[in-house]
Amino acid sequence: MSKTKIVEQELEDVMVSDDKKSFQRNIPILFALNIIMRIHFFGSVMIPFFQDWGGISFSEIMILEAIFTGAIFLFEIPTGTIADKFGRKLSLNLAYITNAIAVIVYVMYPRFYVFAIGEIIWAVALALNSGANEAIIYDTLLELGREKESKKLFARLNSYGLIAMMIGTISGGLIASIGGLKITMTLSAIPLFLAFGLSFFLKEPSKHKLSKKESPWKIFQKGWKNIKENKGLRGLIVDMVLLSVIAYYAIWIWQRRMMVLNVDISYFGLIHAGMMLIQVIVLNLIIPMEKLFGSKKRVILFTGAGMGIGYILFGISDNVLITIVGMLITVGLGFSRPVLMKNYMQKHIQSEQRATTLSTVSMIRMFLLMILNPVIGILVEMNMVAVLLGLGFVSVIWCFFSPVSEEYLHD
Structure with missing residues (x-):
């Protein structure tokens, strides 16, 4: 083998090694994202937020949920196109920042129509996030040749997420009792902004199974x-x-x-x-x-x-x-x-x-x-x-x- 070929092979090995390291980083980043995204301060005080701060009735809250459900149907396909054409990483980037915007909209003004806009924006965020997180994890494992670990990894992911949710919901009740309902919802945007910034450090893995929605x-x-x-x-x-x-x-x-x-x-x-x-x-x-x-x-x-x-x-x-x-x-x-x-x-x-x-x-x-x-x-x-x-x-x-x-x- 010529010296040139040896050098080329060494360079290729280094590139593969660096590539593998960057995919390795995806795992802890995705775990961190899952934990951060599950810290919902508002979850335990959502009804008091809408009724006491927002001044709307329980029936109006349930109408908002109907709007939210309908919006998910409406946006599922368009947002899926973003993940398919431009990558799951971009879809997650947009999901996190859109979700943060939805939270900000909620606390802008206590009116039903403002909350309805927030619900629609939140539905867009959920549709953007739909399956993208799990897909990146699984395709990352495929890139690393560790797909057999997927069951164990997803179980750990859910366990850590549940712990984060419990911490978030307990904290939310305490924050609401001390600082009020509006501040509880407002603070819920912080984990979303953190997730948005952290998601840029992900490396997009190859799509091992092309999906068409x-x-x-x-x-x-x-x-x-x-x-x-x-x-x-x-x-x-x-x-x-x-x-x-x-x-x-x-x-x-x-x-x-x-x-x-x-x-x-x-x-x-x-x-x-x-x-x-x-x-x-x-x-x-x-x-x-x-x-x-x-x-x-x-x-x-x-x-x-x-x-x-x-x-x-x-x-x-x-x-x-x-x-x-x-x-x-x-x-x-x-x-x-x-x-x-x-x-x-x-x-x-x-x-x-x-x-x-x-x-x-x-x-x-x-x-x-x-x-x-x-x-x-x-x-x-x-x-x-x-x-x-x-x-x-x-x-x-x-x-x-x-x-x-x-x-x-x-x-």
Whole structure:
């Protein structure tokens, strides 16, 4: 080999080594971004922020959520084009700064239309972030030849993110009690600006699997066809969507319930953190519960009916402790249940149909929420206790008529 060839080979080796080092840096940067982005100071005081500082009603808050959901549908494809054509790194850069702008809009002026603009901007940020973070992580691992570590890495990522959320939500309650609701929301922009700056240090990995986003309607048509042809899958989806929608409203009603019971806002963060912690505990008890009950169907029945009983406790008593216990039961069982149901659903879906089918299920759920949010908002203003009891009784009764049977629940 000539000296020139040797020098060229050495230079190539150095370049590959430097390239690998830059990809190695992606991992800690992405972990840091995930932690920073989960520090939401406002999460535990969102309803007081909108009602006490913003001066809007609970029904208007739920209309805002309907606008937010519709905006996600609207922007999913255009924002996906940015990631596909210009890279996931740029998509993340834009997501973080757009999210920060949304927070600033929220605190500009306490009016419904201002909040609506903030919700739309936030939806754009969420659509820009959709899947980009996970895609960069996985493609980085492929560049490093470490793709077998993905499962462990994503688990750690979620664990650290949960800890960050708990820290953020506890801090948010304390900040609100000391500095007020507006400052709590305003400070939430700081982690987003930090994430924006940090995201520029990412190195864009190659796209190992080219993705082309189809329109929501085409995805829905393909997924709906798969669902219609599989009776077992249909039963699982109907059950999961209905009870996950019912569970969703606990997250929006609990703060209003605590306000009515005159619970000090400084405790809201601790209560919210408890809601996250109980989900982790329930998820880790699923397998022991299956062994205890001797039937997967009984676990499904227990989690659904248990959520309903939690709702009833949530609404039936004016005792703060009983109300909090009911709320924790509702959230712990209600938000852990879809994870279990999706696991069973996966067994009924062919690999090549999985993405479209699951996207269709997500669309059905979001469409239901978009319709029901304003209705639930109005009903809560009329009689919150009746709504809580109604959601509870529907959950319990449904479990005895659920189309899910033991034969559909495969490991």
